[in-house]
Amino acid sequence: MTSLVLTLVAQREATVLTPSTIALARDIVSGMGEATVLSAGEAVDIPCPATAWDRLPDLREALGTQQVDPILTSVEGRRKMLLVSDMDSTIVANETLDDMARLAGLGDKVAAITARSMNGELDFASSLNERVALLRGLPATLLEQAWADVTLNTGAVALVRTMKAHGARTALVSGGFTYFTARVGALCGFDEHHANTLHLSDDSATLTGTVEQPVLGPDTKLRLLNTLADSLKLPVSAALAIGDGANDLPMLGAAGLGLAFHAKPVVRHSIASQINHSSLRAALFAQGYPASAFVEG
Template sequence: MAAGAAVVDVRDDGDGVAELRVRGGRDAVRRALADAASTLPAGQEVDVAVVPAAAREGRRLVVLDVDSTLITGEVVEMLAARAGVEGEVARVTEAAMRGEVDFAGSLHRRVALLEGLPATVLDDVLAEVVPSPGAATMARSLAAAGVPVGVVSGGFAEVVEPLAASLGVPHAEANRLEVSGGHLTGRVRGDVVDAAAKERFLRALAARHDVPLAGTVAVGDGANDLDMVRAAGTGVAFCAKPVLAAAADVVLTRRDLTAVVHLVGAPLVP
């Protein structure tokens, strides 16, 4: 461990999480722990997170992406399956998440392929959405700890808003699909929720709750989460594409959102 980095407390909560509190040498501590984790025997994995005290003390805020973060899949691909264009949409989605194509342009291309679908498929997809493991526990635990939570998505409000409400998450923002005559028109209403919009959402929510940016935690998986992950006090890459993992402060490789509760220092509420 580098000079100036001293362990002052170690806690094992009995749930596979060990907490070490250190002073100074954040980058050196991160490298040392990551190097140690890389030497574990095959089959043994551990996520290492070194976060500033501001993310665990005082006023805090958590903002999460939805598709492939709060939930396990991509809503646009679930809709595409009903239109028979799943493969084409999935290829565009993957390219967008890797940062290879402009997100707004890619969204318009994908939504155009959904033209003619009955609007009722949105309810069908909502019923089939699978939250990521630990999502409900995370939302419940953060609410109990008084930590505001918001979700912001390049997906669709028609699914995101009721999903957030079901988890007790009070703040949600996403794109809205245009509907005419009970069918999707293949267009979105208003401005696209892209990377810049996600950062604006984070900043606005922090201001609304009087949380300094240093106390914010942003969690995402793809290139359109880059701006908010970089802007947050602690940016988290969750089972993420390499482009986001390279920019994040914390990289989580196990799909379990209770890790976010540990990051902000809140107790788990079963």
């Protein structure tokens, strides 16, 4: 009995999804029926039984170095009505705090702490406070300079606007700073944004090296996911969460579809649904949206 859908998504700038790759995947997961094309050469759906979960590691191994992501979803409730997304290294290509530190000549020191935090080696709140403290007394213009370098990841706008066009609520939830989430949220069309507030001096000229407490970290992200679902009278199974770091793990594990996006090793080890090669377009394909239904910027 069909209960799952295997979505194959190719990194379209690097490769093409071939009939032989589709046939290989169908055989490994005991696919049923013909593949449905979501985007020619880029994405297909293959109906399959519940046992496909057990074969997913084998499929990833068989795909080898092919830049193709296999994502399994349940047939029931496949299109989600709530999106909760991380920002840094997810919606945007940047780590905005690291970018600020780099501009101040502190890049290596701060980036090393960020890497350990995102891989779950350090407590998130403590590591954020430690990193921000290093910026004390530096000019607040670092925020504007870092913003000038921010780049949206491919598919970010389409993900948000397509889900909104089909009735979903969208929230940007970041362990970063509201200075950036407000701007990124507006660019992509998010309904709301949540992040940490970076303190400035009384004349707003310099950074104080502190953030408003308590820090928005992994527990807050999970709480926001649950609160938003409750406010919409939705079960968390109707939510899509997406992120890359250890501070995203609680919300990724709780959501109906948690997607690890080009994630750190600790996240890939814990979250089965992964986008390792392709773009954020895969988050729409995984919900069954064909490319023809995407709402671009």
